[in-house]
Amino acid sequence: MTYFAKPRLLRPDTPRNSLGYTRRDYEGAISTLCAGCGHDSISAAVVQACFDLEIEPHRVAKLSGIGCSSKTPDYFLGNSHGFNTTHGRMPSVLTGAALANRDLLYLGVSGDGDSASIGIGQFAHAMRRGVNMTYIVENNGVYGLTKGQFSATADKGSKSKRGVVNNDTPIDLVALALQLGASYVARSFSGDKEQLIPLIKGAMRHRGPAFIDVISPCVTFNNHAGSTKSYDYVREHNEAVNRLDVILPRDKINASYPPGSLRRVVQHDGSILNLRKLDQDYDPSDRIGAMNHLQERQALGEIVTGLLFVDSSAEELHRHLNTVEKPLNQLGDAYLCPGSKALEALNASLRRS
Amino acid sequence: MSTNVTKAIRRSNDFVIKFANVNGSGSASANELFARAIINMGVPVAPRNIFPSNIQGMPTWYEMRVSASGWLGRRGGCDLMVAMNPQTWDRDIAELESGGYLVYDSTKTLPRSRFREDITVLGVPLTEICNREYTDPRQRQLFKNIMYVGSLTALLDIEFAVVEKLIAEQYRGKDKLIGANVNALRLGYDYARTHLDCPIGLRVERSDGVGDRIFVNGNDACGLGAVYGGATVAAWYPITPSTSVIEAFSGYCRKFRTDPDNGMARYAVVQAEDELASIGMVIGAAWNGARAFTATSGPGISLMQEFFGLAYFAEVPVVVFDVQRGGPSTGMPTRTQQSDLISCAYASHGDTKHVLLFPEDPYECFTLGAQAFDLADRLQTPVFVLLDLDIGMNDRLCQPFDWDDQRRYDRGKVMSADDLEAGKNFGRYLDVDGDGIPWRTIPGTHPNKGAFFSRGTTRNAYAKYSETGTDYVYNMERLRRKFETAKSLLPAPVLRRASQPSRFGAIYYGSTGPAMDEAYALLKKQGIEIDALRVRAFPFANEIIDFINEHDYIFVVEQNENGQLRMLLINEGEIDPKRLFRVLHYDGTPITAGFISGRIADILAALKVKIPSLVTPALSPNRQQVAS
Incomplete structure (x- = not known):
């Protein structure tokens, strides 16, 4: 239950990052999700990513909507402020938060119901607006809290636990994010933390809207034969285009890669995305190519994963608005209030002449 | 055309002039120029736009009350009609008071049957003069407007130099435009002086009735109030009649909040995809410690309901400017009403109650607008500033804005x-x-x-x-x-006591103020002395409930059909509904003093209340308009 604090006993040899934090410092309350839920693996991946990136926990703001996935921000980063908003409206609340303080890292967590159904409008507009954020959708194709209805990402022809076949065309959030201008777009699988953790790290070091669609099987309502979001199905159909290693500026690069097998992307903050190619022809800097590739493979029943697109030169919302470097929530009265002199001049201009 | 009017109205500095125009014909700036000219003559003016939900082609009116006594409420009726729109000709002519004046474009001859015998008809061949003077069709259109301002200047005996100076100020630095406009003004002026009997019975005489008051609209004042109140984030979705709140905020921010060193913005304005997203952004920003607001109108308030519940329950300090218009649903987008009280006071599902502020005029839009941010931070809850189209979109004479430089923002209980x-x-x-x-x-x-x-x-x-x-x-x-x-x-209610103890009390708020001020005087003239209380905030101060309990008859004057303030008073003050009499005006036009005083007198007559000092009212029928 969420109101139980986790025990804080630490062994002397517990690993600490250079800030002195242990992984435990990035954890939250105990999860109330079903045992084996893919979402818990994603929470663990977020914890690991923040530990590895040596982020001060209070420099992160985590926001979510409503649903199983949206509960998870309570289960990681307990020292970060969090906001569990309304169903489908996390993107706008996150956008506002990001406007108020450009210095924090914004992590939006949502689900397929939250982002592809009720919140598809806000999802779309946050992407096209260029909000600087990491936006994770924990995608299981099903409504959990209301017990197993299809969501808008459920594949056509997939079967519900009760045997009902879904006839509606699925919404592909990755395709939408690409089309709408997200500058970091990835898909992963909650059962593959080797892939997922670096993708989250890369997203958190990215400037601009970073979107990760994580297929995250629902063990209770959508993990049966006939489902295209089950652990077995995703494992069988997962086609990763690349593997990512995130290298921070302070890191020594000691891995060596065979020539031609690597693509290197330097992000605005100096972090390096090393992409080990699994599909030699895949170009993650080509937005339209990525969209084509996704459509082609999807038609073959494959789930394309990896870092699908990245544009490290993209600009974000604050740059578009030309806001001052200092966070708006830290500007004092003197910077905000024009004072009585200015008002007198204004009055004069509004008076009879 | 010659007329034979036996009783032409003769009044100085006290009349209503109405301009009947076609939307999108460029008349607005000419009409506004005319209003400013009268103000610069030192005479109080209260203009109102009566406009359609349309960009071009539909009828629009600019109604201007000139009042030496300083009454700024709508009077009703019309003493001088400038009939520039053939579509509305018949109703415009019909609306004139007997003995009134008609100014029209006499280029085309109209049959006598299209006029009235009891009015003075003043024809100016505007199209003919324009076609003679200008070749560019746009100029022909625009200068026609300036030209009728010129004719009116002569007809009403306004000093030509006053209008000329205003034009020079308006186009400062663009000498070509000044010359052209003054020339058009002169053409209209000279025609009237040469061909018409100037001045007519209505006159504008120099006076000192304006004082140091400023002339500004409420939306502008709200935007400025948000700047002074320290708002840094505004998120919005365009909706009539609130759009210009954000435009004003953006404009004042560009002026006052641009960093002088690097030109960067100490504010952020985002046009959201809808009202849900705009209030969502405001909540996110306020949760994160910035002062944030949105501006909207009734339909937006409906869309934001779920988020208001979140802000209330999660205790996030947000400010919402609701410029009310006619509802329900899309309602009357370009007409005024005070009909969002209930949907704001109890916004969202579950048990909620919200703080509401009711500014009376642009001065209070500024003051309460700025104060709303302190209140929201102090109370950690949404604060609604409820103005309406009448205050929001019409320029109004009001007390100059003021600010105490010693004042510091109250950020409320924030732990460092x-x-x-x-x-x-x-x-x-x-x-x-x-x-x-x-x-x-x-x-x-x-x-x-x-x-x-x-x-x-x-x-x-x-x-x-x-x-x-x-x-x-x-x-x-x-x-x-x-x-x-x-x-x-919250701001305390404003009480005005009658000169002697009274059994009658009137309660009102917001844009009803100017009409109520005048109704108070009208009733007094009739021998009905009332106490009047202007409510400025919800939850209600105890003195409002005390006021009700101190009087035998309470009139709740408001501009909606449900009697929404009355409902709130009954509910929150546990008042016997029988004690609260409705004075409701809700046809979309601003309430008039004649309506209020007439309705109060009617109620008292129906109740057979004995008033020893009562005198029979002597008002023209137009001033006793009743909402349809």
């Missing part, structure tokens, strides 16, 4: 890193001080203290998820205490 470090007990929803207002922390304050999880779900005093009844009840009772605390912080 030092507070947390010092070991202060932080429970986000803990009532430490007994006023129902808890302490909050802003994200990013401290590495391992003070973080909490905001949510719309129930929680205990330490913000941990809880469905325990006692935790829920603790929270709801605290919210109720907080609402009580709000009473002591």
